[in-house]
Amino acid sequence: MITSAAFMAFMLVGVPIGLCLCLAGLVYIAASGNPVLFQSYPLQLFGGVDSYGLIAIPLFILIGEIMNGGGITRRIVDMAMAFVGSLKGGLAYVNILANMFISSILGSATAQVAIMAQIMVPEMEKKGYDKTFAAGLTAYGGMLGPIIPPSVMFVVYSVLAQVSVSDMLIAGIVPGVILTVMFCLVIALMGYVYNYPRADHQTPRQRIMTILRTSPTLLIPIVIVGSILGGLANATESAAVGAVAAALVGKFWTREFEFSQLPQMMLRSAIYSAIVLFLVAAAAVFSWVLIFGKVPQETAAWIQTVAKDPVSFMLICNVILLVIGTVIDGIPGLIMTVPILLPVATEVYHIDPRQFGVVVVINLVLGLLSPPVGLCFFVAAAVTGAKPGKMFMVTLPFFVISCVLLVLLSLYPSLSLILVK
Amino acid sequence: MPATRAFGLRRMVIGASSILLAVERLALMGLMYLLTGLILVNVVTRYSHFPIYWIDESAVYCVVWLTFIGASAMTRLRLDFAVTMLTERLSPQHQRLAKVISTGLVVVFGVALIVTCVLWMDPVGLARAGFDGRKLAAETFNFLYTERTQTLNWPTWVLYLTLPIFAVSMTVHGLANLLEDLELVARTAPKGFQLSELDGVN
Amino acid sequence: QAKEFRLGLITPNGHSWNKAALKFGDELKAATNGRLTLTVFHSGQLGNEPAMMQQLQSGALDMGFIQAAELGSRVPHIAAINAPYIVRSTPAVAKFVRHPAAVKLFDVLPQETGTIGLGWGITGMRAVFSSKDLNTLADIKGMKLRINPTPVYRDFYSSLGAAPTPIPTPQVFDAMANGQVDGLEADLEFSWNQRFDKVSKVILQMNAVFMPMAAVVSGRVWQSLPAADRELITKSIKSTLDAQIDELAGNEPALIENFKKAPIPIRQVDAKDTEAVIAEFDKIWLPKAPVLAELRKVGATL
Ligand code: NA
Ligand code: NA
Numbered sequence: 014m015i016t017s018a019a020f021m022a023f024m025l026v027g028v029p030i031g032l033c034l035c036l037a038g039l040v041y042i043a044a045s046g047n048p049v050l051f052q053s054y055p056l057q058l059f060g061g062v063d064s065y066g067l068i069a070i071p072l073f074i075l076i077g078e079i080m081n082g083g084g085i086t087r088r089i090v091d092m093a094m095a096f097v098g099s100l101k102g103g104l105a106y107v108n109i110l111a112n113m114f115i116s117s118i119l120g121s122a123t124a125q126v127a128i129m130a131q132i133m134v135p136e137m138e139k140k141g142y143d144k145t146f147a148a149g150l151t152a153y154g155g156m157l158g159p160i161i162p163p164s165v166m167f168v169v170y171s172v173l174a175q176v177s178v179s180d181m182l183i184a185g186i187v188p189g190v191i192l193t194v195m196f197c198l199v200i201a202l203m204g205y206v207y208n209y210p211r212a213d214h215q216t217p218r219q220r221i222m223t224i225l226r227t228s229p230t231l232l233i234p235i236v237i238v239g240s241i242l243g244g245l246a247n248a249t250e251s252a253a254v255g256a257v258a259a260a261l262v263g264k265f266w267t268r269e270f271e272f273s274q275l276p277q278m279m280l281r282s283a284i285y286s287a288i289v290l291f292l293v294a295a296a297a298v299f300s301w302v303l304i305f306g307k308v309p310q311e312t313a314a315w316i317q318t319v320a321k322d323p324v325s326f327m328l329i330c331n332v333i334l335l336v337i338g339t340v341i342d343g344i345p346g347l348i349m350t351v352p353i354l355l356p357v358a359t360e361v362y363h364i365d366p367r368q369f370g371v372v373v374v375i376n377l378v379l380g381l382l383s384p385p386v387g388l389c390f391f392v393a394a395a396v397t398g399a400k401p402g403k404m405f406m407v408t409l410p411f412f413v414i415s416c417v418l419l420v421l422l423s424l425y426p427s428l429s430l431i432l433v434k
Numbered sequence: 435m436p437a438t439r440a441f442g443l444r445r446m447v448i449g450a451s452s453i454l455l456a457v458e459r460l461a462l463m464g465l466m467y468l469l470t471g472l473i474l475v476n477v478v479t480r481y482s483h484f485p486i487y488w489i490d491e492s493a494v495y496c497v498v499w500l501t502f503i504g505a506s507a508m509t510r511l512r513l514d515f516a517v518t519m520l521t522e523r524l525s526p527q528h529q530r531l532a533k534v535i536s537t538g539l540v541v542v543f544g545v546a547l548i549v550t551c552v553l554w555m556d557p558v559g560l561a562r563a564g565f566d567g568r569k570l571a572a573e574t575f576n577f578l579y580t581e582r583t584q585t586l587n588w589p590t591w592v593l594y595l596t597l598p599i600f601a602v603s604m605t606v607h608g609l610a611n612l613l614e615d616l617e618l619v620a621r622t623a624p625k626g627f628q629l630s631e632l633d634g635v636n
Numbered sequence: 637q638a639k640e641f642r643l644g645l646i647t648p649n650g651h652s653w654n655k656a657a658l659k660f661g662d663e664l665k666a667a668t669n670g671r672l673t674l675t676v677f678h679s680g681q682l683g684n685e686p687a688m689m690q691q692l693q694s695g696a697l698d699m700g701f702i703q704a705a706e707l708g709s710r711v712p713h714i715a716a717i718n719a720p721y722i723v724r725s726t727p728a729v730a731k732f733v734r735h736p737a738a739v740k741l742f743d744v745l746p747q748e749t750g751t752i753g754l755g756w757g758i759t760g761m762r763a764v765f766s767s768k769d770l771n772t773l774a775d776i777k778g779m780k781l782r783i784n785p786t787p788v789y790r791d792f793y794s795s796l797g798a799a800p801t802p803i804p805t806p807q808v809f810d811a812m813a814n815g816q817v818d819g820l821e822a823d824l825e826f827s828w829n830q831r832f833d834k835v836s837k838v839i840l841q842m843n844a845v846f847m848p849m850a851a852v853v854s855g856r857v858w859q860s861l862p863a864a865d866r867e868l869i870t871k872s873i874k875s876t877l878d879a880q881i882d883e884l885a886g887n888e889p890a891l892i893e894n895f896k897k898a899p900i901p902i903r904q905v906d907a908k909d910t911e912a913v914i915a916e917f918d919k920i921w922l923p924k925a926p927v928l929a930e931l932r933k934v935g936a937t938l
Binding site: 024025027028029030031032035036039051052054055056058062063064065070071075240244245246249254256257276277279280281283286287290293294 | 459462463465466467469470473474476477481490493494495497498500501502503504505507508509511513514516517518519520521532533535536539540542543546547549550551553554594596597598626627628629
């Protein structure tokens, strides 16, 4: 009790969330009358990140850095343009498809929104789209980043839940594709209502040339997947192989990547990963004291009195997570909720931990796109100058359709598990 | 006189924090190169039928060190997830107060972590036992200095050193930030970091 | 006085060790009319085994089920129980871990680890699952083999000419499926749960090594307990572990039947092929753990 009060107080004064977790852990130990726990405190912090699965995070982030530095993102947009640019609402489709493709290389929503908003929003504005809508749409496109593999959030989840990293990554594929299709349907509908413009007309010859010119970008996901299927690497190591592929494509084909940029890219990757990893360490300490204080056990008992079957449990979780997601973003949300909800899900309701992970992650990603704290909107706003609050309103249909997906994923485990062994 | 001494102390904290940050910057780059290199070497050697037994473990510890060194650096760079829902609605004056409190809590954490590290690593007891880990274990049930890692076979305490280092550097960076927030020294831009406006990863 | 104990272990709910832990808690509660209770923290909720050991040493954690690999990496004397071919079948394992010689290994625990050992629990004999054909021990030579990375196993499989490859447990199935490794070694129960037979061409029953677990109590906590409680805990943990051992050994024939129904052959290692391996292994380990000689003598009688 005093632990959660302390935690809330720290958080509201603006203490970084990782430190809120660490400090609340110390408060718990001080209040528990069991001071020997202080001696175990540093080792719990260490143990939280002493895990093989987490190696993937710095490597996933590194690929994104190298790819962006090599101008590969721009070419992916060109390719999507050649495919769907001439449809009504063409640039909106281009936005979503390019985002889906980039999601297969990048692991993080905010990074993706920052990259894509710089390219897509000016382009869409030029063609007569409302800037706020363009920025908001790009933010939803970024939502695919952590759903379609690779995904930093799924890696963090699989470490918290002790399930296979590759299982989790694969579980995201079908929901990610469904979400892309749903977004395209919404665009088709909105394009009809608001009469969205077409992009520049391209002759078939121009299209084929563009596709040929941009196709080497495909090498990066092919190398990543190929290295796994060919027995060269596991899901974690494939990120390092992919980084090498991105560097080579950037150096010898786009010729925008220079090895002199590498030290700064390494530094940025290290710091951005440390932000995530330190949260994981802090969460380990926090959940350790929660478990010592039997909070998960008591929460489980409470939820069981409310939810009678797995479906109602899943729906309750969706509501809880959406509420949490309005104020707390992605990974911190994951870290705070999974240790409490997952044991209940698996032990009481016999829900597959991988299905549960897909629902939790997508739910919290949606939190990145909901007020008052919606990090993806903030990033899109920072890059383009659009207003974050208005962004939510003009893209409301996308929010609604995402909630529909969540309900489907909660009801039908096979949507998440069909590709998993 | 006291004024100059206080001023000298402030300069010392800021100076120490800058030096630490410069070292951390190099360490982070180095660890990231090392991690990528270890993983690639592992892929190649395993594929060519000569797997190196200790690489996985080294890569894991590389990431652990990267975590704590990075966490310390990002404190000084003021890069972190924080909830600003309440504080951004306060008056500028109260905002400053909240900032001072939250930075103060960083220092509190740093100091507390130093204390827990001392309790855990028991440097005094170790010195009293003549720096003999087994003797310390016999006297205090603290077996820290007798353990080794599974595949590298390094003494584990060497790897755990990242925590006391983190505790100290966190405290120094926290103090430097606090001095800036109290407007006792001017804010300085960190050197050598080209960071974008993204303030998080998810 | 009333006391609530905490027991930590790394296996997930439903594992036979977890069932034993819960049963031990029930017995304790029934025998003392609820004065002594036990909360079981499974799946490494309180940390991995090194972290649990640290908490046992400081007295933050009362009890743990700790694998011999973890204790053996701290104390070579304990690692001797992981040595190959001390016994050659799971029923023999079941007898061996209850033999006074095996129980006596715990004598060094208080001094070396700050914990008190009360008894062994077991998993079955480990087998090699391979994606290339294996008939004899000699065929293991040159294999990239995923092993449990404990020093004893490493030396054993190295002496067979394999290249031991540590792969984290959750990634093992994929590593086999993709061909990152040519084979893996694991106990049959775990292998059946993970369905390693689906990614293998052959199973070779090594009948060489097994991974027991020690039920340990924090030395600090133990000192603070009245003699009657110590006796009660010792007695009820022994009886629950006895049941765990018997049940696991009893389930093995059914497990082997399951594997026999799988479309891949399950083969045995020829006993006479093992002499040279034992000699080579003992050259390394007898100096580190002299007790190994005695364990071999005892094992031969079972
Ligand atoms: Na992705
Ligand atoms: Na939100």
